[in-house]
Amino acid sequence: MKYEVVIGLEVHAQLKTQSKIFCSCSTEFGKPANENTCPVCLGMPGVLPVLNKTALQLAMQACLATHCSIAPMNRFDRKNYFYPDLPKGYQVSQFALPLGLNGYINIQMNGTRKKIGLTRIHMEEDAGKLIHGENLGSPGKSYVDFNRTGIPLVEIVSEPDLRSAEEAREYLTQLKAILDYAEVSDCNMEEGSLRCDANVSLRPVGQEEFGTRTEIKNLNSFRFVQKAIEYEVERQTQVLEQGDAVVQETRLYDSNKGVTFTMRSKEEAHDYRYFPEPDLVPVVIGDEWIQETQDKLPELPEQKRERFTQDYEIPEYDAGVLTTSRAMADYYEKSVSLYPKPKIVSNWIMGELLKELKNDEREIGECSVKPEDLTDLLKLIDEGTINAKMAKTVFEDMYHSGKPARDIVKEKGLTQITDSSAIESMVDQILQINADQVEQYKNGKEKVFGFLVGQIMKESKGQANPALVNKLLKERIG
Amino acid sequence: MSGKIDIDKIAQLARLKLTDAESDRLGGHLEQIIDYIDQLNQLDTSSVEPTSHVLPIHNVFREDKAVKFADDDVDYLAGSPANNQGHYEVPKII
Numbered sequence: 087m088k089y090e091v092v093i094g095l096e097v098h099a100q101l102k103t104q105s106k107i108f109c110s111c112s113t114e115f116g117k118p119a120n121e122n123t124c125p126v127c128l129g130m131p132g133v134l135p136v137l138n139k140t141a142l143q144l145a146m147q148a149c150l151a152t153h154c155s156i157a158p159m160n161r162f163d164r165k166n167y168f169y170p171d172l173p174k175g176y177q178v179s180q181f182a183l184p185l186g187l188n189g190y191i192n193i194q195m196n197g198t199r200k201k202i203g204l205t206r207i208h209m210e211e212d213a214g215k216l217i218h219g220e221n222l223g224s225p226g227k228s229y230v231d232f233n234r235t236g237i238p239l240v241e242i243v244s245e246p247d248l249r250s251a252e253e254a255r256e257y258l259t260q261l262k263a264i265l266d267y268a269e270v271s272d273c274n275m276e277e278g279s280l281r282c283d284a285n286v287s288l289r290p291v292g293q294e295e296f297g298t299r300t301e302i303k304n305l306n307s308f309r310f311v312q313k314a315i316e317y318e319v320e321r322q323t324q325v326l327e328q329g330d331a332v333v334q335e336t337r338l339y340d341s342n343k344g345v346t347f348t349m350r351s352k353e354e355a356h357d358y359r360y361f362p363e364p365d366l367v368p369v370v371i372g373d374e375w376i377q378e379t380q381d382k383l384p385e386l387p388e389q390k391r392e393r394f395t396q397d398y399e400i401p402e403y404d405a406g407v408l409t410t411s412r413a414m415a416d417y418y419e420k421s422v423s424l425y426p427k428p429k430i431v432s433n434w435i436m437g438e439l440l441k442e443l444k445n446d447e448r449e450i451g452e453c454s455v456k457p458e459d460l461t462d463l464l465k466l467i468d469e470g471t472i473n474a475k476m477a478k479t480v481f482e483d484m485y486h487s488g489k490p491a492r493d494i495v496k497e498k499g500l501t502q503i504t505d506s507s508a509i510e511s512m513v514d515q516i517l518q519i520n521a522d523q524v525e526q527y528k529n530g531k532e533k534v535f536g537f538l539v540g541q542i543m544k545e546s547k548g549q550a551n552p553a554l555v556n557k558l559l560k561e562r563i564g
Numbered sequence: 565m566s567g568k569i570d571i572d573k574i575a576q577l578a579r580l581k582l583t584d585a586e587s588d589r590l591g592g593h594l595e596q597i598i599d600y601i602d603q604l605n606q607l608d609t610s611s612v613e614p615t616s617h618v619l620p621i622h623n624v625f626r627e628d629k630a631v632k633f634a635d636d637d638v639d640y641l642a643g644s645p646a647n648n649q650g651h652y653e654v655p656k657i658i
Contacts, residue, residue: 105630112630119650120641124633128640140628161616168579170654183616216657222649229651357577367624368616 089288089326091319092296093248095311097261098239099271100212100279101144107211107238108135108178108366115277119231127211127236129174135365137162141238142185142369144270145209146379148240149186151268151386152261154207156376160185161368162209163360170230171214179241181360184208185369191264192388193256194406202257203245212237234278240270246285246296251315258282258308259410263387267412275307282311286318288326297322298332302339302346314339318346390415398428407436413451425461434460438478442485454488455481463491471495472502475548503550506558509542512550513558516541524563535559569594 103113109126126133149156160183164176186207192199214232219225242261248254262280265271273280287299302318305311317339322332337346385393387409394405394415408418414435421431439460443453463481466472472480472495483494495501503509516538517524527534542555571591575582582590646653 103628105626105628109633110626110629110631111633114630120652121650123640136624136626138628139625142625159616159622166577170652170657217651219656222651223653224648226656227646227648228654228657229648230654231651357573359577362616364617367619368622370622 087327088291089297089323090291090293091249091251091315092246092287092289092299093250093254093315094246094285095244095248095254095257096283096285097242097244097258098212098281098283099148099242099265099273101141101209101238101240101270102272103138103140103144103238105138106236107138107141107209108236111236113237117233120233122233123235127173128232135178137366137369138238141209143379144238145185145207145240146371146376147268147383148242148265148270149189149207150376150380150383151264151270152186152189152191152204152207152242154186154189154204156186156371157183158372159183159368159370160208162363162366164363165358165360167358169213170228171216171235173214173232173235177211177213178363178366179210180208182362183368185240191257191260193253193260194402195253195256197402200247200253202247202253205243205245207240207242210239210241211235212239246287251312251319254284254315255308255312258311260387262308263410263412267384267386267390269384278306281306284311284315284318286315286322287332288319288322297326298334300332300334300346301336303336303349305339310339310341313341313344314346317344321346384412387415394418398422398432400428400432404429404432404436407440408432411450413449417450417453417457420457421461424458425464427464430464431461434464434481438481439485442482453485455484459484459490466491466495470502470504470551472500473548473550473552475543475552476500476502479548500549503546504554506554509546509550509554509558512542512545513555513562516545517562527563535563538563568598 100113101107105111106113106122106127109124111122111124111127114122126135146156148154160180162178163181165179165181166176168175184206187205189204189207190201191204192201194200212234214230214235217229217231219227219229222229244257248257262273265280266273271279275281282305284302284305285299286302287297289295289297300318300322302314305314318337325332336349338349339346390409391402391405394400394408395402398405400408407414409415418431418435421435422428425431439450439453439455443450460481463477463484466480467474467477477491480491480494480500483489483498484491487494489497520538520541523534523537527538538559539552539555542559543550543552546555569591571582571587571594574594575587641647641650641652644652
């Protein structure tokens with residue numbers, strides 16, 4: 087039987103604040119264990135949490151950037167369960183009356199736009215970090231660091247609108263870009279500021295009703311989300327084809343083995359007994375505040391993508407890649423302002439620059455080649471000092487050494503050969519060595535021309551001006 | 565037990581170990597509370613806005629400023645049953 091894959095994602099994003107959601111402890115990452123804690127986030131009796139206004143403001147930005155409507159009245163509830171990473175015995179979260187409702191984001195799949203609905207966006211506090219005993223102290227114990235406890239999060243819940251692991255990944259890429267542009271979160275996955283749970287089910291193609299779903303928890307990279315879903319789809323397909331039923335359960339992904347496994351089944355699932363948090367008062371948001379926030383939102387990825395294709399006349403694909411982060415889009419625009427050939431700039435960023443960054447797993451903000459350095463290099467090509475092929479080598483050098491293009495060209499004596507007589511003698515030499523090929527060319531085998539150009543370029547160590555080589559060769563044998 | 569309340573489940577969720585006598589007594593109390601709620605439920609409240617908080621206030625915020633908790637010579641870890649290298653020690657979690 088053919089099955090349709092149905093996926094919904096729950097994304098937790100850390101709000102970019104200085105202090106925690108209900109107390110003044112710092113949110114700084116990497117501090118010694120339990121340094122960023124106080125009686126409020128440790129859940130001591132008698133303390134009074136107070137909502138961080140910036141956290142609320144950023145959560146509103148997340149809602150408006152994803153077309154959610156903001157509830158005029160929202161409030162916090164207690165989600166009760168016992169787990170050692172939760173000192174109070176409950177998590178403060180918005181359950182009954184969340185901040186944002188009914189939004190959407192657009193994703194691009196193979197050139198087609200698809201709208202993915204958002205059910206809700208709510209605020210909540212993060213839990214602490216558990217460390218296995220093997221890694222600290224005694225193997226028979228676990229250890230808790232409460233520095234993360236009380237870090238402000240938004241949980242963004244999608245509708246079950248995603249139909250493949252690739253769509254899920256694309257959705258995450260877009261969502262991350264939006265949160266980055268709207269300055270809601272720094273979306274640093276290594277530091278855990280963006281995490282994802284995936285709900286996955288299958289149903290026979292054509293069936294309206296959803297199949298039984300499993301939830302894969304705590305996926306902390308886009309690649310793992312995609313891999314885990316792919317595995318889960320495969321597993322559920324096998325279960326169904328054997329005539330068995332999928333069990334509703336929570337699963338975890340083992341990234342080393344590339345498999346998902348049961349964490350807990352629905353029978354053991356928690357009964358959270360939500361009730362309104364009496365220590366926090368409701369939040370009332372007027373139209374004026376919403377409008378003010380809306381007006382302050384910067385240009386978002388989708389708008390920027392459209393503007394790039396119109397203003398710079400670059401392909402939609404290029405615009406998509408160049409707008410995946412605000413830093414990259416800014417880098418591109420700065421470069422184009424210095425060197426107004428948008429498509430050439432785009433090719434260099436998407437080609438050479440992203441290749442190097444990807445190898446190093448670095449972000450564009452950490453790149454030593456700044457827009458003015460890149461455009462200086464491109465100007466050297468236009469001036470005829472170096473050719474495009476040499477420029478690629480120079481770029482690699484710039485990226486690793488941080489030196490300006492002109493210095494590298496000078497140091498390495500990489501000037502392009504534009505002296506006709508020098509090239510002519512190379513042409514002669516190659517024609518002599520390759521007399522057979524010249525004969526073939528004269529008999530109509532035109533492809534040989536390219537081969538000969540290649541040989542001449544090689545002879546010049548890549549430094550000959552390719553246009554001149556073509557011209558002179560044509561004169562000789564054309 | 566009248567069936568409205570599963571006292572064993574509630575005790576388990578609350579991590580409480582109750583004796584039979586306590587289960588009977590507390591179960592009875594909870595039943596009475598539920599009965600009272602049922603009584604209130606008979607009222608027509610369709611025109612009344614649900615109460616989210618007992619105090620008539622809203623929008624109490626703090627500014628986003630990181631401040632170390634005052635007079636911080638309290639060693640919270642010292643109050644824990646067990647700790648190790650700055651961490652709270654707890655039973656093994658899978």
